[in-house]
Amino acid sequence: MELLVIGIDAVSPNLVFENLDDYPNIRDLVSDGVSGEYNGYVYGYGSHDNWISMYTGVSPHTHKVIKGRYSVTEEYPMPKHYEKFSPLWKILNENGYKVGFWKGLATTPPVEIDGYMVSGEPLLEKVNELPDYASILPVVCSKDKFIKDDFFGDLTNFPSPKTPERFGETWGSIEENPEKLEELLIDGYFKEGLEYHKKTLEQAYINIERVYKKKEVDVFWFYNSVFDYVGHFQTHDKDGTLMRECIKHVDIFIGKMKNLMKPKNIIFLSDHGQKAIVDFFPNCSIDTRKRAFGLSDNCIFSKNHIVMKGRNPGLLTGLHSLKATAIFKGENIKKNESLAEMRTLDIYPTILDILGIEIPKEKEGYILPIVKNGNEKNISYKFPNEIKKRIVLLLQTCEVSVFNSFINEYSIKNRFNEIHVMILPEYKEVFKINKQVKKVLLLGEEINKNNYDEILIAYNDNQNKEKKILPIKMKDE
Template sequence: MDTLIIGIDGGEWDVIDPMLESQELPNLSSLIQSGYRAPLSSTVPPVSPPAWTSIQTGTNPGKHGIYDFSTFDRDYRRRSINASDRRATPFWQVLNDMGVSTGLFKVPFTYPPGDIDGFMVSGFPTPNNISDFAIPEGAANIVGSPERLFEDSSYQRNGDYDAFMSDLLDVADRQTSILLNLLDEYDTDLVMTVFDSADRMQHFFWKYFDEAHPRYEPDEALSDAIPELYRVIDDGIGKLLNRAGPETNVIVLSDHGFGPLAYDIHIDEWLQANEYFSPQSTRSPREVISMASSRMVGLSWELIKSLGLDDLVKEIILPETVLSAGKSLKNAPQNRKSADWKNTKAFFTTLSGQSIYINLIDRFSDGIVSDEEYQQVVDDLRSELLELRHPETGEKLIRAVYDSRREFDGWAVEDAPDLIVESDPLYTLKDGHSDSLIQPSKQYKQERSGDHRTDGILIASGPAFGEGKLADAHIMDIAPTLHYLHDCPIPKVMDGDVLSSVFADEIIHSREMQFTGGYGEMERNSRNGLRRKNKS
């Protein structure tokens, strides 16, 4: 193994640094002392789907086309995205073409897995009831059920935070064990894994950890949940370092940082009051049936799991055709919510996306905004959002509103939501009806007390790297840096730069930076993943 990349989803220096000072993270400490550290800037917004995809491709979302966990079709139906929606080439495909073998384990947004020289076990979000989550087949046999890779979210939804904490810790510990078993079987030049439990833990346990949180709640067990997870991850890093050996170059990174969250801004209420969004008073029969069916399927599966019958149902009672149908149903388009689209100029996307679509005639089936009106609607909405204030304190709630046509560049910009909103760090936008604009932050009816920050973490340590601190780096810099690390040409299509400052002098003086064309836009292919266009 020449290179080991370890991702910590939501890894945050404000959590790590105090633990380094108290000597609780010996393996991260060792890597930092013998290498480089830096803040790592994320995408706009700093959310996992676009961020991890920019890490994978070295491109901005305007090229890779991933903006959120889901997207909307012309009829306002929402569907989940996966790796087949990626429209730029990930670094491992390019490295494979150049003779570098790669092993990926739990890297987010790699389902369904594609051809690879090495092995791939797909990461979040991977459906539970499928068998095509890993290649080659032997890798799937080592893992077992994909449910072993991820936490049981029903604990959080039901408010059982002790069980949720225990489950997240178990998932992180088990992740290291499974990866070590995979490394016994597969020898690749580069290995990448991502500990995604950190994101979930910090979303829901931040108020127990942070005494400065507006809703801080002391709890002897839960207050140590976040630090304990970092300890488990650090222990896993130590085991992986022992397996890799001292000659391996190691990169530790996160897709975004983390910090406290206290309040939801119910933006639909504001959009309605300002005549941008018009809710529909009654749902259509089709919408009612669709919502009821979706909820019944979800509740039924949670009940089956709670009774310990999920394996029996999957392996004995349900034939493969039914499981395939269930997988298709899960990824099928679903109505976002009812709306009077003929009187709606703009609508909010999702809690994760923090974005707004303009209801364009050319984009949506019931669009009402013409191309000629578009820029005026965008400008008006943007300026009004920037003046949004707390109804009681008068404080400004919105830090920035980004126009995607100016923020992004590439062939997939037209798929982007029109505006992306950055709120005050203690606030986040949320859809749905509310009795007031501002409410305590919740998700699945449970408190949500932590949220993403733009700056994540970066550590680079090993024979190829020097020592010191880097003022800043961007997640788009990771892929071109990996190409340079492996002495491979860098695709010209990449937007990031090689982080040349982190390399040892002998590497910089002896290794020329090379570039290549041929890795441009990739088309969607619903049956076979992605196919590359013949363009540079």
């Protein structure tokens, strides 16, 4: 078995790498492989966007799935929307690899492949509304019907986080007295989610084992979204106790999968992280947080928490964060290399190079410098040996949430540039924790313009819905 990929949505690197003693199987991957954090697509992007970029090696603006919708038709994303970009299962099949794809996001309806594809979108709140798309049970092609016929377990009774009414409150009563959140948001607020997460992984393994023993494959890709679901309602827990328990069950699952498949190479991935909404605005007053957060009108603010009214009526306290988790280990993977400049787009070409497959033209990422013996024809995708960073200064000319979106888009399109920002003093702490920003300056500070290759402003025309980043100074001017 050549490659096992285990994808768990929204696992934050700090929860993994700061607690490795709790996860013996993950610790083994880290100690004998290469690992780190990388930039996912967030701040205007969703999980579907990220995973499809992994499948295809092109950005959301190329495959056109943005915020979980195929932007051309506003449909939920399906394989037909991005099949022209040679998704992994297609190119692996073309090169003689049998593939198992298990519950991958945006793979419904499933594609008939050499191997099998088990689909069914984990949109828990949409199961009744979209019965042909959102399914906790397996959705398979007719040739793979044996998987569904022999499927073990029932996960349809998924839990919901506690609503204000469960505590004898209403949204109105909490808005009148926000400090009630201190009593409601206990560490085990959504402990039912932990139990469901554990159950999904246990049942997934039982079913994967049954299928794999009947039909072995060369490459197996597994995905699970429940960690993300739980995290949205549990990241207020400062110690991360319940979310660390979730990762312990992921660790057990990884151990079982390694023993079952004995892969030559293994990759563990998340697509982004998660953190408490309030932690995006550290050391700020409530008034500053309200001004800085673009969704503040839909939130309740207390001293230690920000709660959003989400699609689910529970107390949503967490949002996606930039940094995702990546771990690589195997026969064709080097040890102790850096993933410091890794991006989502690098996953596709790196997987193909690990397997010795020529990378198709017009992919947008690089092969990470972790592959021992790749394909000589992939030279144009090799990660640059030397990176000359251009230093740019972005001036804040709009509200914080909009300016952050400008920073994000600029960083995506200029991945090797070093970004400095000059911002209003009251938002200093907000931008200091933005990991796309190298240095924070305050408006009014003197600067040496010659230190910058470009000085830029964010132009935001709400009336005409026009956004641009405009240069006001080039280095040679």
